[in-house]
Amino acid sequence: MTNIEMPRLDRDGIEDRSFGRLGRAWAYIRRHGPLEPLRLVHRHGPGASLGFIRRNIRHVLADRLARKWDRRYGVDTAGSIQLATLTVVGPHRTKGNEAVCTSPRTFDFIMKSLPRDLHDHTFVDIGSGKSRTLLLASRYSFAGVVGVEFARELVEIARANIERFRDPSRRCQALSVVEADAAAYDFPEAPLVVYFYNPFSQDVFDIVLKNLVSSLERRPRSCFVIYGSSSHRAIDWAKPALRETKVFRELPVSAMPGFLDAIRPIDYAVFRFQTAA
Ligand SMILES: C[S@@+](CC[C@H](N)C(=O)[O-])C[C@H]1O[C@@H](n2cnc3c(N)ncnc32)[C@H](O)[C@@H]1O
Numbered sequence: 221m222t223n224i225e226m227p228r229l230d231r232d233g234i235e236d237r238s239f240g241r242l243g244r245a246w247a248y249i250r251r252h253g254p255l256e257p258l259r260l261v262h263r264h265g266p267g268a269s270l271g272f273i274r275r276n277i278r279h280v281l282a283d284r285l286a287r288k289w290d291r292r293y294g295v296d297t298a299g300s301i302q303l304a305t306l307t308v309v310g311p312h313r314t315k316g317n318e319a320v321c322t323s324p325r326t327f328d329f330i331m332k333s334l335p336r337d338l339h340d341h342t343f344v345d346i347g348s349g350k351s352r353t354l355l356l357a358s359r360y361s362f363a364g365v366v367g368v369e370f371a372r373e374l375v376e377i378a379r380a381n382i383e384r385f386r387d388p389s390r391r392c393q394a395l396s397v398v399e400a401d402a403a404a405y406d407f408p409e410a411p412l413v414v415y416f417y418n419p420f421s422q423d424v425f426d427i428v429l430k431n432l433v434s435s436l437e438r439r440p441r442s443c444f445v446i447y448g449s450s451s452h453r454a455i456d457w458a459k460p461a462l463r464e465t466k467v468f469r470e471l472p473v474s475a476m477p478g479f480l481d482a483i484r485p486i487d488y489a490v491f492r493f494q495t496a497a
Pocket residue numbers: 303312315316317318319320321322345346347348349350351352353368369370371374400401402403416417418419420424
């Protein structure tokens with residue numbers, strides 16, 4: 221008998237939980253019997269059960285769209301990549317969240333909250349995974365685009381993607397990935413757009429935020445912080461943490477539509493650094 225709990229690996233040997241979702245559901249029903257779905261509805265109620273089914277259908281659809289995007293550009297950015305077996309720099313492995321990419325429609329929507337002209341800004345994606353967001357940011361006129369990622373296997377995939385990404389709408393050629401724990405990362409002394417998509421827990425975020433504020437106080441410059449969060453509701457602690465610094469002001473943003481290419485619904489906030497003067 222096959223072991224249905226075996227992790228599903230992608231072509232690089234990395235555990236990807238977006239593979240085989242339907243197969244796992246089917247195996248579960250085979251294991252517990254055909255009446256198990258009814259028992260689950262009885263146990264959790266029809267509302268929660270419908271929500272669960274909706275989330276899974278959404279995940280499967282969004283994952284298909286992500287893989288289609290990858291085929292179009294000859295890259296590998298899709299998946300729900302588990303960190304447990306990856307080679308990680310620094311002490312924060314268990315604080316990190318799985319690598320799931322930002323969807324193109326989500327990213328372009330968020331970018332509408334920022335000024336149009338950011339040609340002298342460097343875009344920094346904290347926890348850049350397989351580089352999807354770096355590739356999307358390269359379609360804007362940034363001075364540079366930098367990813368910070370602590371999992372070596374993801375850094376290698378990201379660097380290969382950057383080499384391969386041939387998009388006629390690419391405007392920024394200066395793309396790079398730094399292999400580092402975000403908590404130990406020194407921000408570039410350039411105007412910044414710093415992007416977080418649910419990368420890690422609050423204690424690591426607090427360290428990164430403190431480092432960012434010190435860097436801005438040492439050398440005051442323009443800086444926007446974008447925080448995007450989904451099922452972990454990280455936005456509920458990230459926003460207060462940014463406000464408490466007293467150096468970031470929250471900008472008004474439009475509510476995020478439920479884009480089909482996003483694995484999960486996203487909440488986001490945009491903050492701007494303001495000097496004391
Ligand atoms: C939800 S994914 C976001 C991927 C990418 N930013 C995007 O939007 O497409 C979170 C990423 O953060 C990385 N990560 C988690 N903790 C980290 C840390 N302490 N330092 C650097 N990267 C980290 C994970 O390996 C994962 O790739």
